[in-house]
């Protein structure tokens with residue numbers, strides 16, 4: 392395995408933006424990959440995976456490299472050197488890598504791996520919180536699972552094709568996939584590759600969506616012809632699935648406080664051939680009030696800490712702050728109390744998050760059930776999905792029914 396200079400320089404630039412300029416890893420990687428048109432799939436893969444890897448292991452690598460934030464360029468090179476040594480690369484004779492203490496790096500790695508906060512590379516406060524909320528054993532297993540690289544999972548768009556046909560089409564493009572038992576619309580890539588350039592994607596035959604997130608649509612128990620509100624729709628991953636489950640019949644009202652996300656949702660809906668989706672920006676309380684008691688189904692895919700999706704979004708470990716977590720919990724409760732009023736008597740609602748913390752999940756539902764709007768509802772069922780048990784994202788969903 393050889394290291395290529397311009398690719399490593401791109402990685403160092405990316406790390407600077409993420410660690411020192413507080414930019415989001417996915418946006419930074421997207422930008423880096425546009426830098427040189429001559430880069431092939433393997434070069435792009437190297438940049439993306441190396442940046443994510445180093446973001447994931449920041450605390451461990453910085454400790455081994457004996458550097459502290461804010462990292463100057465020399466610090467970033469030292470961190471990179473740790474990554475390269477531990478990944479088994481033969482170090483080239485570049486001046487930035489001169490004097491890398493290979494044996495010391497390996498020794499420090501073995502030593503630090505005895506301590507969970509370094510081994511799993513996690514801030515102290517978050518480690519304490521996870522242990523307290525989930526118990527040491529589950530938290531330890533879950534952290535390890537959340538530090539693994541996620542598989543790429545597709546959701547077939549049943550409005551346009553079938554899982555079998557899509558699998559054949561992708562196979563003709565040298566993309567090999569497998570079905571996943573228990574996930575009816577999912578295909579898992581056998582090897583990581585960029586699927587967004589395929590004709591099948593451009594034609595709207597699939598979306599990239601983790602397997603756990605694909606469970607939410609059917610959990611809401613929708614049927615063609617219903618009126619459904621997706622109250623925190625974002626760019627519409629779940630709205631698109633709902634439209635497909637409803638066979639384009641009835642109405643999906645996709646809402647969010649951010650209009651730009653809804654614009655992206657509209658583009659995706661067009662590509663998907665999902666004609667029953669209407670978007671509404673929540674720019675005042677009136678938007679919700681207008682729908683009080685009118686919806687057969689309401690989905691609350693609530694804003695959350697994102698602790699269940701650290702495999703795909705490892706910089707959340709470093710960006711998340713205790714104050715934000717407190718704030719977001721208040722928002723979750725407010726959303727539950729306000730938006731649940733859209734459900735009509737006898738209708739159903741799903742509260743979901745991509746968090747594994749009980750305080751964002753079942754505790755929120757239990758708290759809601761004791762409030763005035765919550766007393767109208769009963770909990771039908773709930774599911775806590777942990778990454779180390781499912782192999783997919785950590786997730787939570789609860790199905791509630793409004794009494795008639």
Ligand SMILES: C[S@@+](CC[C@H](N)C(=O)[O-])C[C@H]1O[C@@H](n2cnc3c(N)ncnc32)[C@H](O)[C@@H]1O
Nearest residue numbers: 622623624625626627628629647648692693694
């Ligand atoms: C977990 S994300 C949604 C992901 C989306 N449902 C999907 O499947 O792609 C949560 C969304 O809630 C939105 N949000 C945050 N606060 C909100 C509020 N008070 N009301 C409605 N949406 C809100 C965020 O903008 C974000 O898009």
